[in-house]
Amino acid sequence: MNGLRTHEKWLIFLVVTAVILAMSAGAEAKEWKKVRIATEGAYSPWNLTDASGKLTGYEIDLGNDLCRRMNVECEWIAQDWAGLFPGLNAGKFDLVMASVGVTEKRKEALSFSDFYAYQSSKFAVLKSSSLAKSVSDSNAIMDLENMNPESQKTLNELKKALSGKAIGVQTATNQYRFLETHFKDVVEIRNYKTAEQTDLDLVAGRIDALIVSTTYLKPLMATEKGKDLALIGPFFRGGPFPMGNSAAFRKDQDTELVQMFNAALDGAIKDGTVSKLSLKWFKYDVMENPKP
């Protein structure tokens, strides 16, 4: 070390100390007292901002309830969707509750809690249309991941019934990928920029049916705008569709926090809090209808 100047020796000393300190700090488990939850605040009814600027919605109510159960203080941070996951990984918040659908691809980059809503998609038509009479509404779940002969038969019947019809779908969504895979050669697929435009055109008679997530459809059908809609066919799940929605965490880092969150969520599901909140915001039970 003779060739080094004094300040260089100091630098080496500092770096070595810092490394030792960092290693010892990493060894002790972090105690969670305060949890920062990020959301978009612009995706009704999951999370939205009311006229007074306050965050509200299904995920906000649920998150606050879970924080009480975990005995931690929660801080909500509203972030643009594009900033949610970079911010999570940069440590700006500890978890994200923003209607994040769990897919295999996302599992490679994030850790997820248990589901707090199950996702499925369904075709909707006008109550007065012939399709509403010819295809019945069913509570069966068609799992596109594991197709059996029976579900294949149902799918073929549906194809036949919808053959030649115009079907509206929001562009670049899982529903669009589903139509592309299974219905491309028999129906006319019409792309829309938003889900609202799809249901406006269904009511206007420009399309015969639409396919969208039930978390969008059910609240809509409870309003004046959606009162003429009827559901047909089974619930679709698996394949291109995410199984459900969960809170997202940094990949494999805060395992205790994920465990705490899951334990609290389990309690909230068992005592009916989740169902209650779901009825309030979605007008149906996202944990029951349909269960996996």
Place this chain on the structure above:
Amino acid sequence: MATFMTIAIATCAFFLGLILGSLGAASKLSRSPILRLAGQVYTTIFRGVPDLLIIYLFYFGSSGMIMYIAGAFGYTGYVEVNAFLTGMAAVGIISGAYSTEVFRGAVLVLPKGEIEAAKAIGMRPWLVFRRIMAPQILRLALPGLGNVWVSSLKETALISVTGLVEIMRQSTICAGSTKEPLLFYSIAAGLYLFLVSFSIRGFHWAEALTSRGFRRN
């Protein structure tokens, strides 16, 4: 509120850009090759990298870096980086790179004879700058600076990714919460248009003020 936030960021960033721009132009025009290289690197990087990427790097990168350094010293807590400051710095540094070129262009068209004349009558460099160069640079740079201002104003929309509530973020929130996207994005567009046209008037007025005594060709 959101409109004020947009104006605040744009104004702070623009003035930061003016300072950086003058420094940048001074170093690009200086005799020292190191300063010239530094100026060159600055304008090349910040005019060459997409603005959104710079904002991402500043906002998410800076807190990651600070936490990494803090973590190395045994501090595992969270270090908050102010969204306003980082957003303002990002837009300011980008606008500084453009202002550099505007100022440099203005300096290059100054008539050499006037500066030589000023030196010949014994003015010191600072006096030459203050009396001969600065007033003319201001006049020549104003139209270009107007452009830089307008683009900074619109760049603030990109800061919405940091969660700072300016016009763009506010309209996303309103659009998603009310399911009336067209209405709220139209309002946002109108607001930007209003701010831009309003401030362009200001620049025209300033241009008229500084070019008194010059005939327009």
